[in-house]
Amino acid sequence: MNMQQIKSRSRKQSPKPDSGAKRPPGRPRSKQAHSAILNSTLRLLQRTGFSELSIEAIAADASVGKATVYRWWPSKGALVADAFGSSAARELRYPDTGSVREDMRQQMKQWVKILRGRRGRVVAAIVGGGQSDKELIEAFRERFVWPRRLDAYEILRRGMRRGELPRNADMDLVLDLLYGAIYIRFLIWHEGLSDEFVDEVVELVFSGAGTQKPVASRNGNRRIRPGALSGQGSFPMVTEALSRR
16 A cells, blocks of 8 residues: 555545534633623723722623632732723723824823723722722733833933934923823813813923923833832822822
8 A cells, every 4th residue: 555545545534623512711702701801891890990999899790710819910909900901901092193292192192081981990099999909000000001101201302313302302301291181181170181281281391392401301211110109200199299299
């Protein structure tokens, strides 16, 4: 029997796959459970606030076991941060319009839209819960604030390469001025959040940033470690300052 005959015989004897066989449980089911947990977290957080939210309630609402939740998230704070981040990730991507002002303007308007909607309650719950739960604020800072801070750095660097900003502009100060204004309005005067307000802030900040005298950046425009955000004027620091008044 030559090699061709062996191959032919082997093909004839090989069993055909059962097209009606059920697929074993695996990744699709895991993805569904993961999404269900995130959705349940957001839904319950809007109802109860952070302090009353529990892993047991989230697991029950998502129809999964408590152990399944802890398989992906080490704490309630980490889960809340990821749940909010996943719901807003696509909307908060920075565009590339060819203008640093327009890139920031469009992204900031998306952030304002989120804060003015139902998910604004989630941010409020995180802010309120974070005043007594350090782990929550740290999780929100590391999992939500910091990744977008890194994206914003790149947008500003892009503006520097195009000559729209001084090469040694203090990126942290620029971002603190842009987003700090939004956070203050959200926490103190929610009705004042509008697209027109964003336009005014962007024009004011970039008009000043584009004409300022060169100054040394606080971090030399280098990436700072995530933990250092607590001293870089990130939004949690705004709420901490307010709580000390």
